[in-house]
Amino acid sequence: MAPAEPNTQVGIPGVPQGNVTPPRSVEPDSESKTKTTPLQPRLNKYSLKPSIPSPEKRIDVANHTQGYYYGPMPVQEFFDTFMPYKDLSFKRNRPSETQREKLISVATMESESAMYTAFVDALKGWPPPDDGRRKVELEFHDVHSYQDPNCGELAVDVAVVDTSIKHLWANGKKVSFSEHETHTEFKLSNSFDPFVEKETNRQIEDSTQDSADDNTNILSTRDWGDFEFENSTNDGISCRGQLAYYAAAAMTVQYRTHFFQLLMFNAYARIIRWDRSCAIVSQRFDYAEEPDLIFDFYRRLAQLDRGERGYDPEITYATEGEAELARAAFRSFHPDGWHGRFEFPKKLHNRDIRSQAFRTLTTGDSQFVICAPVFYPDCYTPFGRSTQRSLAYRLGKETICFMKHFHSQNYSTTLKESTVYLRLDDKRKTDKNFPRGFCRMITGGDVPGTVSIGHLFWNASWVCGCVREPRQLIVHRIFLEEVGRSIRTFTNAKTMLTCVADAMEAHSYLLHVLGILHRDISPGNILMERYPEVPGGKVRRGMLIDFDHALDLNRTGRSQSPGRSGTFQFFSAALLLDPRVVQSGIDDRESCFHSIVYLSMLHLQHGLSNNPTKLHAQLMSLFEDALGTHKEGALTQNLYQRFDWANQGLQKTLTVLADVIKWRYVEIAEESPELAVILKKLRDENMKLLEDRHWMHNTIREHLKTMPDPPEEIEFVVNSHHPLVTTPASKRSSDTLNTSNRLGLDGHLPADISSSNKRQKTK
Incomplete structure (x- = not known):
């Protein structure tokens, strides 16, 4: 692509129009009058070294x-x-x-x-x-x-x-x-x-x-x-x-x-x-x-206006009156909840509601008061989506909702998250069997005037050497009616499994009714209702969120692989083992299984709870290192069935799920024809279950019926020796496994941007 035409206005007298002034010499070179000597650096002992x-x-x-x-x-x-x-x-x-x-x-x-x-x-x-x-x-x-x-x-x-x-x-x-x-x-x-x-x-x-x-x-x-x-x-x-x-x-x-x-x-x-x-x-x-x-x-x-200086054009500083309304409304929420970052039981920076800063956001006819964003140590790269979340107080309606703000890929083929919610809302109006595991969108869409500019310049004549092709991004924002909390903050196993079942029922509806594959099933994308359904109850419902990596299978080109996306720790073993495997609903269901295992190992009692060294090693092997052979071996060798879970309902649920999923990886030896026939029949039967739209959430719910009410004491435990998965470096897939969201609706790159993501400039 050609670079943007520069402004042709007259510059300031004395400003160089081409190459910059070469470095000044300190003294003439003794061998040649045409050469210059670089400035001699001063001693580093005077430098203030930041810690x-x-x-x-x-x-x-x-x-x-x-x-x-x-x-x-x-x-x-x-x-x-x-x-x-x-x-x-x-x-x-x-x-x-x-x-x-x-x-x-x-x-x-x-x-x-x-x-x-x-x-x-x-x-x-x-x-x-x-x-x-x-x-x-x-x-x-x-x-x-x-x-x-x-x-x-x-x-x-x-x-x-x-x-x-x-x-x-x-x-x-x-x-x-x-x-x-x-x-x-x-x-x-x-x-x-x-x-x-x-x-x-x-x-x-x-x-x-x-x-x-x-x-x-x-x-x-x-x-x-x-x-x-x-x-x-x-x-x-x-x-x-x-x-x-x-x-x-x-x-x-x-x-x-x-x-x-x-x-x-x-x-x-x-x-x-x-x-x-x-x-x-x-x-x-x-x-x-x-x-x-x-x-x-x-x-x-x-002399630039706010937008030209880099500010979001729809967001301004909140007045004190607007801030007071938000403080009164948000006061009953946990401080981490103000920014959608529930990490039970830690508070965010120990801040109180009086010290929280606010902004006013105006979109269309709606006005919201939202939290000023906060810093997280994992936000250490300026490039990428930069997802920010906040509670939102809706002015004029006096209601609390939830905002998600991020940079979405800006291609005609990209399936936008707001589009998914609009399609779901259409189905909600007509389908009596619409699942309960979806949120409702109040408003949402791309924000005009926020498109990134890298795609206009990466082929400019002045760009030196080899660079990567940039993604074209635009601010995308949605407001949801439901204000949930992360499934990571569950207090008992029955609630955790109920939320997962609700989310997977929503996943199946999304896939089989709307033809949209989620592609990022993980604990971070399952919300838990803030309060239990039944007053005085202890079990909450779950909601599937984050559709910004979703793929519209109705428009996927058959000539090209739709690619892969998701959270690396929860990829299926099949995707990790073979780059040729095309991501499907089966992989999302296996990702759901790995999510249950991760939450259970980290926050429920089991045989390794009192052995932090072995537990840490297992978590690193199965999730942080995330080698396909480790996950495959854990399934085929019945590791999860032998974990000795304290909650027997969880033990039975994981055993049944693992017994089906492992058949994706069972090798059938041809040396014994009779045995091979039996094994192939078993594999076919289990693969049919794994492909069945209702199998996973129905299986979980069948076991939930046999589980007693949650105990009075909280089952949630904190394994402080192993931190939660939070760093982008570990969450991201490698280049060979992570697909660009711009695959979007068609499942492949548009013709105008399908070139390599790295190029060497030629002179």
Whole structure:
């Protein structure tokens, strides 16, 4: 695809239109007058080393974001494309000589802390109030010593904020990530440049050798040379991971479509535009030679409206009156429930309702008050769907509902989650046998003006080397009437099995009546009703949610595999063992079985409950490592039947389910024809059961009838030695197993985007 046409407006005098100014030399090379010597890095002992993110975390983040950095984009093209002046006739004041000199002095500072002070002093009051079309008044704050308690104790160097929200700042100085308009990170040495350009590649490698004495042995064994634009030195990788983590944090705690970030290293700088598909990186420029570029960046930022600065166009700050209504309504909910993250019995950051921030969302004729998003340590990549959930107070209706906000793939073939709910609502009106395991949608759909832009630029002429094809994403939002809680918070085995049966009945209806395959059956996608059905009862109903990976089988092309999707830990053994297996309803039913086993092993009493070492090893083997041979062996060797579950109803249920599912993997020896005939007959009979629409939920319910009422005491136990599966790195499938959701309705890639997800630019 061709890149977007850049804005052709006249740039600022003195700003380079093509390649950036080459690095300044410190002294002439003794052998040749035409060569230059790289700036000598200052000693790292002056650098302020952040404790978070750790070197290992930065390497991990850099690893997960490889290939999604597109650059170097010419600086003027970056400005004209993403931050254009809308009116060239208005007065644009130039910075004073004093301001310019102060900014230039940043490059001469001997410590990072001195760089922060000089930078803030230089930009104070910029842009001035009489500077034309300024939309926001910016303030620059040195916040390197303020570790944001609501953002994983992260601390960026300089935060740039809108003065109109001063009342949100802690003590007027401690600006949190949730209030960042943009932020700036500083490094002393040019070796920390996360990216390389052909004319500077050798220089960066040379200077790194002098400065990496205390930064050695942090590289993984991964080949960092696949993507030429990404600096593969220790310092470069570390800095790139740090920048990505900070950008992810800012975009996670705000409802953002994109975010601007400035990096200053030695006398050089780069500007980065992050969105959920990629990061567009400017050419590096010498701000000591051209300080006006920095001033122009902030002037352009200040004259953009909220949407252009990266905010969700439908969401604004809630008034105090709106916030009070939400606080009164949400007060009866567990704090984790405000954000749809029930992790019994832990509370989220120990926050109370008074400290919870709120936003107002307007969509169509409806207005909702929702929670400001919160940070989770697993949100460490700025790319991807970034699902955010919140309770929602509906203004005018005085009711509480639930919001799900995420970035959906934006292709004509993608089956949207709101579309699934609309089809279900049509069936609910006419079908008397409509199952109870579905929520009702109030409103939902794509949010206009929130499409990611990576697909417009990944083939641009200035993109260096090999990059990955970006996914085209758009904000998708739905509001549901039901406010449930995670099945992970069940208190007794009967409730857990009841919720699973309800969810699988809903799954079967979705598959066999509407022709939609869910493709992500896991504990995270089964909700539990907030209160028991019967007043005073202990058993709750379950609801199947999250249809954003669902596939419309009625439109699946037979010539191509529909691919795979789901949560890696709960994939069927068949999908893990053979990449040629086409994901089907049988795999979803096996995923349901693995979900029951996982919840039971982790939260119910059994033979390994008092042996944490063996339990941890089993959980790692069956779910974290998730090798197909482990799951297959557990089924064929009757492992689950021998687990000695304390709840006998659960014991019988798992035994019956495992006895049927294992026949997918029983090998039939041909040496004994008589035995082979018997085994084939048994396999056929059990496979028919596994394929039957009603088998799984009816089997569970038959055993539920024999189970007594739940005991008075809570059966739920916490195995603190084994954490819940939460990290995206472990939840994601590998590239060979995870399919892009853009397969959507047809089950295969549209013709215009079916090319490889990685390409080498040719000159």
